[in-house]
Amino acid sequence: MQSKADIQSHSDILACVGEANAPKFAFQEKILEDLQDGVYVYNCDTLKIRYMNAAARERHGWSAEELPGKRIGDTAATFNVDVFMRVMAPLHAGRTEPITLEVVHPTGPVEISTSLMEIAGEGSFYVSVLRDIANRKSAEIQKVQTVSTVSHELRTPLTSIHGALRLLKSGVVASLDQKSQDLVDMAARNTDRLLNIVNDILDLEKINSNKMDFSIEEMDIVDCIHDSVELVAGAAWENQVQLKIDSEILDAKVLGNRERIGQVMTNFASNAIKYSPEGGTVRFGIALQDDSIVVSVSDEGPGLAKDQHGTLFKPFSQARAADGRVRPGTGLGLAIVGAILQRLEYPVDFHSEVGKGSSFFFRIPPHLVKSVESLGARDAGNR
């Protein structure tokens, strides 16, 4: 009988499992072989390929006989073992969900889902399933373009309605009685809301179609955070919320885009203010952690129930706070924030506990931090 380590193809399986089990395994093997998705099984330590199904072999132009000696790195000229190992690290730290990445191959966009498989007496193997997503991607692009076109078309009439209502509201055209004034206020408020949604959709489309400016330059992150806090000071005052900066850093130069980071910060801050109780405090943290800079915005709001956590950064997924109250918003703010931070390569995350509040933060990784002047804890005082 053939050793398991030599399995490369259908006939090897038969040789390995013996005649008695052959029909069952042959059936499963046939399914695996004929899957439209490419399947790759390779050793976790050596990255040597143990099995590739027909779709995978065809993608790389390899025959079953050519597989012995090949490593997963041979599947793409751009394959970087260090980056791959870093990305897969969570699987070795207990993550049970596959790690899914979208990659642009020379043949088009593909989605690769990788999970870890332990085989007794054999060791650990990665199982990667590669799916061609060219059709899905083009459908997504078409969807975004349609939404964008509709948004453009909505903007023009909305601009006129917005302008007309602003003039009516101001009383420069005619003075209104109280009932009329209330109705005009309501119409104006809802027009603003619609315009915000349209603007957010256009922003999201600009990010997705690479039309938004993401030029990277050296910038002072502490200064940028202070500017963002200034920008939301008015909203904080209206909502009777205190703003506080807790910074361990006096000055830090990072690689980023000031305008985009400002957009992220004002978004986090507006949400935090919106969800804060009257008299509450919104804290802006700037801290150094393992050579990364972690920027956080924390509120003392109702927090988010666990079932709301998964969809927070998805478009139109406005979360319901744990107190059940819905705050005004477009449901696109965090989707925009998520897309911006992804482009800047700053990982984003949040903690939220019902009754205690939420904290949103992003991390500027060490290779994007150019210099840091730390001063220990500093309280910038209430604003």
Added chain:
Amino acid sequence: MAAQPLKRILHVDDDDDIRVIIKLALETVGSFEVHQFPSGEAAVNGAEGLDPQLLLLDVMMPDMSGEDVWRALTARPELKGLPTVFLTAKAEDSFSEELLQKGALAVITKPVDPMTIASQIEEIWNQTAQG
């Protein structure tokens, strides 16, 4: 040129409703004298004798774009170098930088706030006067 207080504005926009709002905003909220045209061609044919101090042009218009109107009007000796402000939809903001580099005085993003656009234009005008 910009040292004089701003009084006369020539506005071109193909959207009838926007023209009504801009006229109210600039004449009633502000106190400018506004001459409006629904197209570049109409502006080119009707601008004579109006002696505008500033052009306010929509960017996206059929037939002649805002930039075309700007070029055509400022090609006349009496309007040469006339300060020009563009109105643009948000999605075209990559275009704003290009217009500024070509010499536009400012680019204002729609939707304009009719309560503040007059003061916004006045401020742009005064900054130019100081510069």
